[in-house]
Amino acid sequence: MLASNENDGALETQHFSLASDIVELVVFTTDGATMQTLREAVSGARRLWHVTAADKISDLLVAGEVGIVMLDVHDLQDSAARFIGDICRQFPDLVVLATGNRDAETTLAGLISAGTVYRFVHKPLSPGRARLFVDAAVRKHGEQRRRLPPPAPMRTASNPRILGMVLGLLVLIVAACLLRLYRSGMERLAQSAGAAPAAQSVAGAPAAQAAAAAAEDRERLLARAENALLEDRLDEAGAAIDAARKSGVEGSRIDFLAAQLAKSRERLRLSQTHSRPPTPGHAAREQDTPAQGPLAQQPLSAARSAIERRDFDRADALLQTAAGVASEADIQDVHRQLAETRHQADSESREAAAARPDLDAAVKQHFLADIVPASTLVLARSTPLEYPEKARRSQVEGWVELDFTVAETGEVRDIAVHRASAPGLFEQAAIDSLSQWRYQPVVRDSRPVPQRARIRIRFSLVS
Numbered sequence: 530m531l532a533s534n535e536n537d538g539a540l541e542t543q544h545f546s547l548a549s550d551i552v553e554l555v556v557f558t559t560d561g562a563t564m565q566t567l568r569e570a571v572s573g574a575r576r577l578w579h580v581t582a583a584d585k586i587s588d589l590l591v592a593g594e595v596g597i598v599m600l601d602v603h604d605l606q607d608s609a610a611r612f613i614g615d616i617c618r619q620f621p622d623l624v625v626l627a628t629g630n631r632d633a634e635t636t637l638a639g640l641i642s643a644g645t646v647y648r649f650v651h652k653p654l655s656p657g658r659a660r661l662f663v664d665a666a667v668r669k670h671g672e673q674r675r676r677l678p679p680p681a682p683m684r685t686a687s688n689p690r691i692l693g694m695v696l697g698l699l700v701l702i703v704a705a706c707l708l709r710l711y712r713s714g715m716e717r718l719a720q721s722a723g724a725a726p727a728a729q730s731v732a733g734a735p736a737a738q739a740a741a742a743a744a745e746d747r748e749r750l751l752a753r754a755e756n757a758l759l760e761d762r763l764d765e766a767g768a769a770i771d772a773a774r775k776s777g778v779e780g781s782r783i784d785f786l787a788a789q790l791a792k793s794r795e796r797l798r799l800s801q802t803h804s805r806p807p808t809p810g811h812a813a814r815e816q817d818t819p820a821q822g823p824l825a826q827q828p829l830s831a832a833r834s835a836i837e838r839r840d841f842d843r844a845d846a847l848l849q850t851a852a853g854v855a856s857e858a859d860i861q862d863v864h865r866q867l868a869e870t871r872h873q874a875d876s877e878s879r880e881a882a883a884a885r886p887d888l889d890a891a892v893k894q895h896f897l898a899d900i901v902p903a904s905t906l907v908l909a910r911s912t913p914l915e916y917p918e919k920a921r922r923s924q925v926e927g928w929v930e931l932d933f934t935v936a937e938t939g940e941v942r943d944i945a946v947h948r949a950s951a952p953g954l955f956e957q958a959a960i961d962s963l964s965q966w967r968y969q970p971v972v973r974d975s976r977p978v979p980q981r982a983r984i985r986i987r988f989s990l991v992s
Contacts, residue, residue: 558601
């Protein structure tokens, strides 16, 4: 487009007003789910560059019309703040978006407060939230480009004709400034209207975080109940089960734990019933014989209490103390009670050990039946998709939903097709790619456990 010098200002203003139409977006991430969400959010409205190496970002900034960069802080690790500072010094008009978890946001708190990082987007992203943040960044980029340098000061003239021309020019400039202020006010109103949904989305984040925290608390209560049952801490197991029910936990898992608790309590009640109390004849001898009075019975009473508590070492020590003080018949009676209770405890321990594999298997089966979205897991490594040649020749796009297990090592196993948009076309390519992915293992009770998950893999001809 060509124009005379008198129209340079108007042409420049028009050029900047088109900034939102030519701006390009560079995304630096190795997270396939994040990149897929951004592609859905932009949906061909803007050119989207995906890089997985930090040194490629500067090349694109120098070579193209790139005005916005989104950086995955997890991939930059500890160098995120330094890297952002460097590219912002090289490209002052660049709009920087960052994404990651809350720890990453804390790392960049200073840059966010200073405005160096325009917005921080929490993971996992949704297409709607991603679109709002990208549109806000485009508007920010347009505002920065619309900032023109102030006009050069004009020299006054004594000639009335020249002075009249100068005054006329000043009137035109004032009118143009007023028109520009009016347009700027209208743009701010539009931006406020567009930012309202984003604010609502951000406001909804605490509610989602609170729900996730409540689910984690319920999981901890169930795990505590399971561990207490395995170690015969019945009161603690009962308290954990009651707390889990009050927090809203329902289903087969908590019913199974409650049944195990009832069974363990019944075994304990039966063992206490079989304990043998002192006979009336023994009590009579204690009253008749001074040497076998209350002081003589104290070690034996304490020994019986220790036996009921299953503190067998304490019971043995008390019986040794009672020797020579209490009668031999009473000591032998407590010895028999100790032997019977010890034998019963050994039997119960063997039963509990035999039941442990069943309980572990039931817990493991529950974890594998609980399918979570793959976006809630931490992806450690992914591989590019191999687009099927048949679909490429036919210009067909589609998606496949897969169920899979993240093993204790983070490997992907037991892949199964849940559903597909074009059956028989993309399934094998999706399975071949997913089988090479790796996730960070899921940890519960300080140990890795298998977890079943579901993911939707999209096949698009436009990268």
